[in-house]
Amino acid sequence: MSPFLFWIFAGLMLVFGAGVVLNRNPVASALSLVVSFLGLAALFMSLDAYFIGIIQVLVYAGAVMVLFLFIIMLLDLRAEKLRKINWLASAGGIAVAVALSVQILYVIGNFRFSQQPFPPLARSTVDDVHHVGSLLFENYNLPFQIIGVLVLVATIGVVVLSKRELR
Amino acid sequence: MIAPPNLEIAVLILGMLLLMFEAFMDKIDKRVFAFAGILGLTTVLIGTFYLAPVPQIDHASGFWSFYTADPLAIFFKRFALLTTILVLVMMIDYAPTVRGSVAGVTVQAGLGEFFALPILTCAGLMYIASAIDFVMIFVSIELVTISFYVLVSFTRRNPLTLEAGVKYLVLSALSTAFLVYGITWIFGVTGETNLDRITAALANSNIDQTAMLFGAVLVLVALGFKIAAVPFQIWVPDVYQGAPTPVTAFLSVGSKAAGFVVLLRVLRPFLMLPKMDRLLVVVALLTLLYGNLAALPQGNLKRLLAYSSIAHAGYLLIGVACFDGPAVTFYLVAYLLMTLLSFAVLIVVAQQAGERITDFDGLAKRSPFLAFAMLIGMISLAGVPFTIGFFGKFFIFYSALAHHQTVLVVVGAITVACGFYYYLKVVRAMYWRPAVKNDAIPVSGLSRVVMSALIVAIIWFGVYPEPILRALQPPSGQVAMKSAADH
Numbered sequence: 001m002s003p004f005l006f007w008i009f010a011g012l013m014l015v016f017g018a019g020v021v022l023n024r025n026p027v028a029s030a031l032s033l034v035v036s037f038l039g040l041a042a043l044f045m046s047l048d049a050y051f052i053g054i055i056q057v058l059v060y061a062g063a064v065m066v067l068f069l070f071i072i073m074l075l076d077l078r079a080e081k082l083r084k085i086n087w088l089a090s091a092g093g094i095a096v097a098v099a100l101s102v103q104i105l106y107v108i109g110n111f112r113f114s115q116q117p118f119p120p121l122a123r124s125t126v127d128d129v130h131h132v133g134s135l136l137f138e139n140y141n142l143p144f145q146i147i148g149v150l151v152l153v154a155t156i157g158v159v160v161l162s163k164r165e166l167r
Numbered sequence: 168m169i170a171p172p173n174l175e176i177a178v179l180i181l182g183m184l185l186l187m188f189e190a191f192m193d194k195i196d197k198r199v200f201a202f203a204g205i206l207g208l209t210t211v212l213i214g215t216f217y218l219a220p221v222p223q224i225d226h227a228s229g230f231w232s233f234y235t236a237d238p239l240a241i242f243f244k245r246f247a248l249l250t251t252i253l254v255l256v257m258m259i260d261y262a263p264t265v266r267g268s269v270a271g272v273t274v275q276a277g278l279g280e281f282f283a284l285p286i287l288t289c290a291g292l293m294y295i296a297s298a299i300d301f302v303m304i305f306v307s308i309e310l311v312t313i314s315f316y317v318l319v320s321f322t323r324r325n326p327l328t329l330e331a332g333v334k335y336l337v338l339s340a341l342s343t344a345f346l347v348y349g350i351t352w353i354f355g356v357t358g359e360t361n362l363d364r365i366t367a368a369l370a371n372s373n374i375d376q377t378a379m380l381f382g383a384v385l386v387l388v389a390l391g392f393k394i395a396a397v398p399f400q401i402w403v404p405d406v407y408q409g410a411p412t413p414v415t416a417f418l419s420v421g422s423k424a425a426g427f428v429v430l431l432r433v434l435r436p437f438l439m440l441p442k443m444d445r446l447l448v449v450v451a452l453l454t455l456l457y458g459n460l461a462a463l464p465q466g467n468l469k470r471l472l473a474y475s476s477i478a479h480a481g482y483l484l485i486g487v488a489c490f491d492g493p494a495v496t497f498y499l500v501a502y503l504l505m506t507l508l509s510f511a512v513l514i515v516v517a518q519q520a521g522e523r524i525t526d527f528d529g530l531a532k533r534s535p536f537l538a539f540a541m542l543i544g545m546i547s548l549a550g551v552p553f554t555i556g557f558f559g560k561f562f563i564f565y566s567a568l569a570h571h572q573t574v575l576v577v578v579g580a581i582t583v584a585c586g587f588y589y590y591l592k593v594v595r596a597m598y599w600r601p602a603v604k605n606d607a608i609p610v611s612g613l614s615r616v617v618m619s620a621l622i623v624a625i626i627w628f629g630v631y632p633e634p635i636l637r638a639l640q641p642p643s644g645q646v647a648m649k650s651a652a653d654h
Contacts, residue, residue: 153284
């Protein structure tokens with residue numbers, strides 16, 4: 001894809017990602033997150049990962065965000081009050097973030113693959129969904145099954161921690 | 168003969184069966200489920216001694232590229248099972264406290280889940296022991312972490328527990344992010360997630376060393392969080408203090424051991440990278456100093472044990488920095504026995520008196536058995552000869568001397584002296600302080616048997632460590648690590 005589109009979508013993601021944190025109204029934060037997810041989906045699409053791109057829109061921008069908005073509505077969250085900023089702590093946080101960014105930039109700058117374009121992917125004969133499915137159920141079957149247990153544990157956890165009165 | 172993967176499946180089925188029965192049988196005493204869990208896990212533990220040999224098939228793809236059943240894996244599966252059994256015993260003692268701090272309509276509300284979740288966690292720990300692929304490592308670590316999120320904040324009526332739960336959730340999620348980011352870098356450089364194939368790819372000189380080192384360090388950050396190494400230890404004191412005590416014990420033994428297994432496996436390919444060993448030495452030094460110095464002024468025994476857990480991570484990291492797998496494993500076994508013994512006594516005493524050290528005043532007169540059990544736990548943690556804790560430290564320091572890590576040995580010896588001070592503070596409270604109350608503290612029969620077994624094990628292996636050393640033969644870890652270190 002053209003680098004021009006990449007910068008547009010990446011910039012969009014960063015701006016709205018910052019919007020999630022900076023907005024004081026929870027609904028505005030949630031909607032910024034939707035835009036950020038859409039930008040990510042566009043990036044996936046541009047990398048020829050259509051299936052992941054569409055899942056990103058359906059699951060994250062669609063289902064998860066609707067759930068977020070529902071919760072915000074049900075809990076009737078108000079705009080957050082402006083808190084006093086602990087300057088020392090934020091300075092420390094910024095210093096750590098800057099240090100990490102510098103390191104990442106240094107590593108990427110020296111990364112051999114970043115100096116040349118990646119070769120284009122071979123055109124596959126089967127579609128994306130088929131491909132992902134066969135990988136999940138054949139090669140990655142064991143981790144996939146463990147994720148099943150993980151979801152079970154998470155479900156039990158949600159019930160235990162959120163139910164008003166346990167039996 | 169049992170195929171190794173069936174062990175985890177058995178544990179998972181046991182956990183799900185308990186949940187199922189718990190849902191339909193609400194009339195019976197819920198402690199039955201804990202006993203059933205202990206019985207089931209003991210059966211699986213016995214089963215680990217009758218394993219069928221691993222089939223020699225192509226390890227390049229499919230199941231066996233994620234899962235290994237080498238001696239290290241089998242050993243840590245037993246370790247996880249034993250830990251979970253002991254934690255379940257503690258949970259039975261702790262049940263009355265859960266009653267008071269869970270929102271429930273019935274007397275034993277929530278206890279079924281409280282007893283069933285550790286069993287599922289145990290399956291996760293067993294998968295971690297066998298994981299040889301980053302995808303598998305990530306998924307099984309997440310299984311363990313997510314069940315710990317629930318367990319840590321289980322008694323949610325208690326504000327301290329709630330605080331612990333939130334802190335653990337946020338910081339643990341952060342460490343997970345580091346793990347995934349590190350794995351993506353490693354995958355980006357080598358194109359592989361399987362540890363063996365990463366090792367093979369690293370032997371290729373065409374690899375980008377800087378990027379690889381960056382990925383490896385990010386993975387180390389995440390593992391440092393799991394094992395509570397400085398500077399990733401911030402969560403430990405508050406979470407350990409706030410969590411329900413059996414969960415604290417589980418966290419400090421099970422989760423930490425899992426972190427060290429992954430560390431031993433992951434470091435093998437990365438030892439070829441430059442500066443990796445020096446990084447480990449620095450982290451080990453910081454962890455030793457911080458854990459031991461911060462433990463000195465503590466007045467709350469649970470918090471003291473939290474700092475002591477950081478300190479022990481430091482000793483274990485000395486072993487890791489010297490790439491001595493067997494010494495680390497032996498130390499972990501010692502750590503399991505003595506830490507779980509101390510927590511078991513703490514749970515019983517905390518129900519009647521409290522968890523501050525002053526609550527242990529005159530315990531020797533009130534309940535000589537509990538005081539003796541705590542005495543053994545404390546002197547073993549301190550590393551007094553004729554306890555297993557001494558041999559643990561001995562092997563670690565021996566291996567550090569053999570690798571000419573003099574700084575580590577000197578700092579280690581100084582911090583051991585610090586350890587004597589704060590561990591013996593508890594002993595002094597129990598034996599030399601007058602008791603406030605004189606009534607004996609009741610101990611259930613099962614706990615008494617388990618505590619006695621732990622005391623005997625600590626002293627027995629402290630005099631005769633041969634059985635554990637032999638269980639570690641053939642020294643899979645050492646041979647592999649030595650050969651990697653020689654490259």
